[in-house]
Amino acid sequence: MFKIGVGPSSSHTLGPWRAAQRFCNMLETSGKLYEVTALRILLYGSLAKTGKGHGTDIAIQLGLDGQDPVTFDVDQINSRINDIRNMKELVLNGKHEIGFNPDEDIEFFMNENLPYHPNALSFLATLKNGDNLSETYYSIGGGFVEKEGEKNSASQSVQLPFPVDTADELLHWCMKTGLSISEVVMENETSWRSEGETRKGVLNTWRVMQECIYRGIHTEGMLPGGLQVKRRAAELNRKLIAGRQYNDYNSWVSTMRQGGNDFRYIIDWVSCFALAVNEENASFGRVVTAPTNGAAGVIPAVLQYYISFTDGYSEEKIIQFLLTASEIGSIFKKGATISAAMGGCQAEIGVSSAMAAAALTECMGGTQRQCIMAAEIAMEHHLGLTCDPIGGLVQIPCIERNTMGAIKAITASQLALQSAPDFAKVSLDAVIRTMWDTAKDMNHKYKETSDGGLAVHIPISLSEC
Ligand code: SF4
Numbered sequence: 001m002f003k004i005g006v007g008p009s010s011s012h013t014l015g016p017w018r019a020a021q022r023f024c025n026m027l028e029t030s031g032k033l034y035e036v037t038a039l040r041i042l043l044y045g046s047l048a049k050t051g052k053g054h055g056t057d058i059a060i061q062l063g064l065d066g067q068d069p070v071t072f073d074v075d076q077i078n079s080r081i082n083d084i085r086n087m088k089e090l091v092l093n094g095k096h097e098i099g100f101n102p103d104e105d106i107e108f109f110m111n112e113n114l115p116y117h118p119n120a121l122s123f124l125a126t127l128k129n130g131d132n133l134s135e136t137y138y139s140i141g142g143g144f145v146e147k148e149g150e151k152n153s154a155s156q157s158v159q160l161p162f163p164v165d166t167a168d169e170l171l172h173w174c175m176k177t178g179l180s181i182s183e184v185v186m187e188n189e190t191s192w193r194s195e196g197e198t199r200k201g202v203l204n205t206w207r208v209m210q211e212c213i214y215r216g217i218h219t220e221g222m223l224p225g226g227l228q229v230k231r232r233a234a235e236l237n238r239k240l241i242a243g244r245q246y247n248d249y250n251s252w253v254s255t256m257r258q259g260g261n262d263f264r265y266i267i268d269w270v271s272c273f274a275l276a277v278n279e280e281n282a283s284f285g286r287v288v289t290a291p292t293n294g295a296a297g298v299i300p301a302v303l304q305y306y307i308s309f310t311d312g313y314s315e316e317k318i319i320q321f322l323l324t325a326s327e328i329g330s331i332f333k334k335g336a337t338i339s340a341a342m343g344g345c346q347a348e349i350g351v352s353s354a355m356a357a358a359a360l361t362e363c364m365g366g367t368q369r370q371c372i373m374a375a376e377i378a379m380e381h382h383l384g385l386t387c388d389p390i391g392g393l394v395q396i397p398c399i400e401r402n403t404m405g406a407i408k409a410i411t412a413s414q415l416a417l418q419s420a421p422d423f424a425k426v427s428l429d430a431v432i433r434t435m436w437d438t439a440k441d442m443n444h445k446y447k448e449t450s451d452g453g454l455a456v457h458i459p460i461s462l463s464e465c
């Protein structure tokens with residue numbers, strides 16, 4: 001559920017980037033890469049409507065150019081994109097130079113949708129002999145991509161010790177074995193890789209989240225895109241630190257703790273963490289998709305809250321937190337959706353809040369049922385949340401919305417820790433079904449199209465970027 005990538009959108013930036021890489025790999029493995037003379041990309045539906053604001057065109061060009069979203073230096077994005085635009089050339093898969101004019105070769109079909117999913121894109125390559133080669137991909141949320149006609153069967157081909165599709169199944173395994181949620185996940189993960197590799201991967205995920213927060217609280221200025229949104233995390237950090245000295249992440253955390261435990265002080269910090277990540281996301285910075293980019297701030301903010309204001313830093317707890325969160329996200333993905341183009345913002349901020357709530361509850365010593373209850377509470381109070389980003393940019397309401405998702409996660413966790421799950425009236429599976437029904441009934445205007453809500457009441461004219 002966690003992927004290291006580049007902002008601002010998992011469905012509209014990371015997914016298309018991955019699709020472009022997959023198309024290039026197909027060209028190369030089929031021996032056609034050096035035969036390509038021209039390339040067109042067609043964007044449909046939600047991908048076309050908010051593609052400019054979400055940097056879809058930029059991501060596709062970088063993917064075609066052989067760059068990887070995990071390793072590409074985000075400070076080089078503008079210069080590489082300007083080079084392609086000015087020279088009207090890109091190096092397909094980093095190996096084969098072709099003529100490419102992004103203004104003409106990337107087409108946005110605002111009013112056309114492909115039936116399988118609202119986030120669709122097609123690659124059409126023309127070969128030396130005049131033949132055409134095309135593939136269509138769907139960006140199905142959280143940076144996951146499916147090629148037309150292909151169903152992702154990776155998880156089905158592996159026999160897991162504890163197969164889980166629903167919260168009830170997860171609880172069944174927990175009750176049967178006495179394992180915590182994170183321990184069940186770790187057991188399942190060993191079907192793919194060793195425990196040591198999983199631990200290393202999870203800690204690396206946290207490292208990227210942590211660096212993102214730290215970069216975000218030290219970066220000022222305006223966000224790109226033409227909406228003139230001022231970054232706020234750096235100023236808030238300065239106010240809260242109140243002149244105390246620090247020189248790295250660890251001393252920053254220690255310094256933060258010296259400020260005490262006042263309720264408003266802690267709430268301000270949680271907001272600061274979330275703002276920092278999502279301002280980075282909106283600036284094409286390196287973030288962890290969790291489970292999407294628009295909602296990338298919720299989980300780091302709650303985990304940073306846990307580290308700063310509860311038990312402190314421990315690798316065990318970080319692993320426990322992220323494994324538990326990932327399992328909850330996975331259950332939402334299987335039972336409903338994590339794509340705002342399918343389900344609105346409840347599928348992004350709502351899911352990330354539910355993931356964080358369960359994870360925090362486990363780290364705070366809650367039972368497995370309290371963890372599930374916390375996830376249920378967090379989602380219950382995000383049901384129906386629509387997606388209507390102004391100008392198609394992942395800025396308003398997205399950045400502040402992460403602060404809300406984080407605070408709700410902490411509240412949901414506390415409520416669950418203070419409750420007896422036996423008396424809960426709504427199960428997590430019921431709330432997931434409700435979320436999916438709500439997603440299906442939701443007007444398409446509120447599904448990442450910028451055709452409704454705030455997006456139409458606060459119009460801007462987007463500058464080309
Ligand atoms: S409104 Fe919510 S779902 Fe839509 S782009 Fe923003 S964070 Fe994502």
